[in-house]
Amino acid sequence: MSKLSLGGKTSSGKLSSWVQPSFGDFFGGSGLNTLPSTKGLSGESKSKARSSSADVGGKKPKKRKGEPQISKLEPGVFSSRRGSEENQDEPWVDVHAPQTQAELAVHKKKVEEVESWLRVHLDLKSTNKGGAVLLLTGPSGCGKTATVRVLANDACCHIQEWTNPTTAEYRTDDSFRESFDPASRFNSFHSSSQAAAFQEFLLRANKYNRLQMSGDDGAQERKIILVEDFPNQFYRQPGCLHDILRRFVRTGRCPLVFIVSDSLSGDTSSRLLFPKDIQEELSIHNVSFNPVAPTSMMKVLSRIATVEASKSAGRISVPDKAALEQLCSGSSGDIRSAINSLQFSSFTDFSLEKSLWASKKGKSSTSAAKPSARPKGRGRSAKSTEGLEESPAIGGKDASLFLFRALGKILYCKRESYEAGDVPKLPAHLSEHQRDKLLVDPELVIERSHMSGEFFNLYLHQNYMDFFSDVEDVARASEYLSDADFLTAEWTSRSTMLEYGSSVATRGLIHSNTARAQAAHQSSVGFKPLHKPHWLHINKTYRENYLTAQSLFISFCLTPVSLVTELVPYLAKLSNPMRNQAQITFIQDIGHLSLRRFPGRLKLEALGDKDPGLLDLDSDHEETGTQSTEPGTQTTLPGDTTAVPTLPNSQEPGGDLPASQPQPTTAEALLDEEDLLIEEYDSD
Amino acid sequence: MSLWVDKYRPTSLAKLDYHKEQANQLKNLVQCGDFPHLLVYGPSGAGKKTRIMCLLRELYGAGVEKLRIEHQSIVAPSKKKIEINTIASNYHLEVNPSDAGNSDRVVIQELIKTVAQSQQIQSSTQREFKVVLLTEVDRLTKDAQHALRRTMEKYMATCRLILCCNSTSKVISPIRSRCLAVRVPLPSTEEVCSVLVGVCKKEGLNLPTELARQIAEKSGRNLRKALLMCEACRVQQYPFSADQDIPETDWEVYLRETANAIVNQQSPQRLLEVRARLYELLTHCIPAEIIMKGLVSELLSNCDGHLKPEVAQMAAYYEHRLQLGSKAIYHLEAFVAKFMAIYKKFMEDGLDNFMF
Structure with a gap:
């Protein structure tokens, strides 16, 4: 593909280099750096869709090999596809990209939030204080980009998007002249880093308006700068980005929108690139999107299916409702992948499609038949878990949960009462153990939280107390936690026992909470802030202090235990000179215990709804070994310091919400929204 | 010096x-x-x-x-x-x-x-x-x-x-x-006393036998501790008086207060406070076994005779867990929670009997 198009591009590229981004539209043909605002989802989606349709070609013969009788049909199938190539090659994701707000599969509140932000900040005259920055986060395929595009279109403004230049395009003004020299293309890429190019882009995009062309109606003079693609350097040195942003905020004139996808695997780029303090400093407005609700996804999918079916006049077989539902649940809120897999499954011959979905159909039809009898809330989760537990549908995604949600699922332990018929009763003497049916599968929750059971238990341990009201329940729950730790004590069997351990802990916690045993009595506990566990930090401090004590007072020739329990505390009470500074500070620090009623030393660090776990501490469990009291062979963990609370906010354990809690109101709203979604789903 | x-x-x-x-x-x-x-x-x-x-x-x-x-x-x-x-x-x-x-x-x-x-x-x-x-x-x-x-x-x-x-x-x-x-067994109280008096004499101090005996008893006949206590007494007050307070280490006082907090109220909220206190002790390098031991002896002295066997048994159970497990706080907390539950039940039963 490249020879020709490259040539074309260089001609425009030669002239422009830095100009190109801001005037990209002018060169329409190159169309790489700017996409017309009305056009579908991002480039990422395109390539994804392409690769998936490439998969269609690749996979199909493979499938067919198993079924020789069908293979005869193959040429026919292919020829028919070739006939309508131009239509079918276009991914449905692009063809059916939302054009209006009504078509967006995003929750209305979120759209409104973004829209109102845009409205305020697009109004140049009223707010001329500087550039405003909006940060959109959310899982991939939840409609972030689509929302921005639709809204920009509605507001009649123009989107200018940053795309990372490929290596060949590394050029700055300095090499501007050289670039006329054909050889210079290869010499010039040292001249500019992506970051510098990015800064240039922001500056230019900010300063210059688009050229007024005669064909333009002149209305589209307002614009939004959109950044989805970050120069790699920023991931390594986020400070770089922050500096650029600071400058932009001071001088900027048009709104800047960043779109960052959440990921579960620790390195959430949104947290790295936009830490909380920067967000506050630059007053970056953060809107976090949720996965697309099954209801709205169903609407979109069925709309697309009907449109395509009518267009293709029978060639495309549209999956029935049950199959669509399957798609919905399999995609776990990623509408892009859902549409892609819809397209894929519709292309296939019906018989193939049937075999693919055959296993699903039995299940889903039963679940589709039932819901009317089921109470609200139940239908959805049952179906979705069923769907997810099966082998994933084509293009199905592995569902995953943020830690915050995962913990919530265990701690709030939603239940539902049994239907009148099938209540399994326990005998009278065991009746206190009678519990209503659980709506969550603890093992699945742990699996989806992407954490080791041990860490998950720590999080549970830190937070379970708030959800209990009775001491006896707490006693039982803590016993289960103790059991769980005991199970994993033996290192030889640890890898196997870890799963059992976390299972015991989660199920134990859920079971022992008698206040939430019956669905009917599960009154809302309200929003409780969740916190990060202290234990790792405490244990680390303990071991460090222990070692320090030993090395500082080695001349006393004492065993460590008597050293820390007898010598150091009494040294603190003696006015004995002849000690060096390090010893004195240590004695002051460790020998004295403030006798205040409640220690203020522990800072509760709130767990945000999108925070990853403390994965950087992973490395120490092996070394802790079986004896936590042993100083052991600790290598002090350098990565650890990040776990130390950075938002100092001393809080007495009995006190109310710490201010460090990230906007409990929005988190509450999130939870509410979840409830809302449940109802929406049940209504159809 | x-x-x-x-x-x-x-x-x-x-x-x-x-x-x-x-x-x-x-x-x-x-x-x-x-x-x-x-x-x-x-x-x-x-x-x-x-x-x-x-x-x-x-x-x-x-x-x-x-x-x-x-x-x-x-x-x-x-x-x-x-x-x-x-x-x-x-x-x-x-x-x-x-x-x-x-x-x-x-x-x-x-x-x-x-x-x-x-x-x-x-x-x-x-x-x-x-x-x-x-x-x-x-x-x-x-x-x-x-x-x-x-x-x-x-x-x-x-x-x-x-x-x-x-x-x-x-x-x-x-x-x-x-x-x-x-x-090497512990010295008897008298032996500790005589050592203390002897040391004080060498320091040129006059230690009343009464105080020496108190120190010896409070130290649990641990001679090192007794000498440290004696020296702390000296720092605190000299000349010695027979009935002066013998300074205890901060962590011991803290642990006792923790035990009192457990006895005074039994609720999840209190348990959370106790957990924070346990963490505080741990960060001050007090090993978990010692915390456990201290807690048990304080709690035993605070609770009714009927409860003692049960509490002691529980303590043994969780002490064992403590040795085998890897995260001390689970077991310490489980012990405290269990004690709270037993103690609360006992108090409520007692109250009921009292009412009728």
Whole structure:
């Protein structure tokens, strides 16, 4: 593909280099750096869709090999596809990209939030204080980009998007002249880093308006700068980005929108690139999107299916409702992948499609038949878990949960009462153990939280107390936690026992909470802030202090235990000179215990709804070994310091919400929204 | 000015203040110039180390008192580097192998090997063996203890081991049978008193016997603790009065308050506060076993006789868990929660009986 198009591009590229981004539209043909605002989802989606349709070609013969009788049909199938190539090659994701707000599969509140932000900040005259920055986060395929595009279109403004230049395009003004020299293309890429190019882009995009062309109606003079693609350097040195942003905020004139996808695997780029303090400093407005609700996804999918079916006049077989539902649940809120897999499954011959979905159909039809009898809330989760537990549908995604949600699922332990018929009763003497049916599968929750059971238990341990009201329940729950730790004590069997351990802990916690045993009595506990566990930090401090004590007072020739329990505390009470500074500070620090009623030393660090776990501490469990009291062979963990609370906010354990809690109101709203979604789903 | 504990530590077997008969036996033991491996055990603060050092001095003369601290690094077969501090004189080497955690086996083997392989230079004037003093042998892993047993036999010619621990119950029997076991019991209250008075006299202070007795009792006959307490008393107030407060360590006071907090109220909220206090103790380096022990004794003294057996049993159960498990807080907290539940139930039942 490249020879020709490259040539074309260089001609425009030669002239422009830095100009190109801001005037990209002018060169329409190159169309790489700017996409017309009305056009579908991002480039990422395109390539994804392409690769998936490439998969269609690749996979199909493979499938067919198993079924020789069908293979005869193959040429026919292919020829028919070739006939309508131009239509079918276009991914449905692009063809059916939302054009209006009504078509967006995003929750209305979120759209409104973004829209109102845009409205305020697009109004140049009223707010001329500087550039405003909006940060959109959310899982991939939840409609972030689509929302921005639709809204920009509605507001009649123009989107200018940053795309990372490929290596060949590394050029700055300095090499501007050289670039006329054909050889210079290869010499010039040292001249500019992506970051510098990015800064240039922001500056230019900010300063210059688009050229007024005669064909333009002149209305589209307002614009939004959109950044989805970050120069790699920023991931390594986020400070770089922050500096650029600071400058932009001071001088900027048009709104800047960043779109960052959440990921579960620790390195959430949104947290790295936009830490909380920067967000506050630059007053970056953060809107976090949720996965697309099954209801709205169903609407979109069925709309697309009907449109395509009518267009293709029978060639495309549209999956029935049950199959669509399957798609919905399999995609776990990623509408892009859902549409892609819809397209894929519709292309296939019906018989193939049937075999693919055959296993699903039995299940889903039963679940589709039932819901009317089921109470609200139940239908959805049952179906979705069923769907997810099966082998994933084509293009199905592995569902995953943020830690915050995962913990919530265990701690709030939603239940539902049994239907009148099938209540399994326990005998009278065991009746206190009678519990209503659980709506969550603890093992699945742990699996989806992407954490080791041990860490998950720590999080549970830190937070379970708030959800209990009775001491006896707490006693039982803590016993289960103790059991769980005991199970994993033996290192030889640890890898196997870890799963059992976390299972015991989660199920134990859920079971022992008698206040939430019956669905009917599960009154809302309200929003409780969740916190990060202290234990790792405490244990680390303990071991460090222990070692320090030993090395500082080695001349006393004492065993460590008597050293820390007898010598150091009494040294603190003696006015004995002849000690060096390090010893004195240590004695002051460790020998004295403030006798205040409640220690203020522990800072509760709130767990945000999108925070990853403390994965950087992973490395120490092996070394802790079986004896936590042993100083052991600790290598002090350098990565650890990040776990130390950075938002100092001393809080007495009995006190109310710490201010460090990230906007409990929005988190509450999130939870509410979840409830809302449940109802929406049940209504159809 | 060093601490009284160090300043007035007896340096020869003849000068020991108590267990004189045992001191005599030890003297006889080394008289002939040789002795078997020793296993010295007894509670903390009874004078084990003092006796061992006296013994060494008896053997080698004043040279053993010239101590130097050495940092040794040993490379384990797994290429892992282990740093360990040793205290050594020309004649002996003291090491706490449990500092090395799980790699203590390597430490034992390597250290003893290096010591044992280097012969004494002037064997005519000196003993022909060196002494390796291993402290906290009861905290060694089973692995290390078995290694120790082999090493003991192998290097008997050039090296004697003195093992020092609090209790022999965690020392494997092959080692116990290869050593001469010497038990150093705690001094009696009277002996502690006389030591305290004697030390004060040397300091030129006048210690009332009443106060000395109180200190001795409060210290639990742990002589080290008693001397530290006495010195703290001196800092607090002099001249001494018979009924003055004996300063306790902060953590002990803190632990008692924690126990009181548990008895005063039983609710999840309180448990959360107790957890914070436990964390506080842990960050101040108080080992979990000691916290457990302290809590249990405080709680037992606070609760009704009917509850005591149950509480003690629970304590034993969770103490065991504490040893086996890896995260102490789970077990400490489980114990506290369980106590709260039992105590609350007991109080409610009592109240009901009272009502009718």
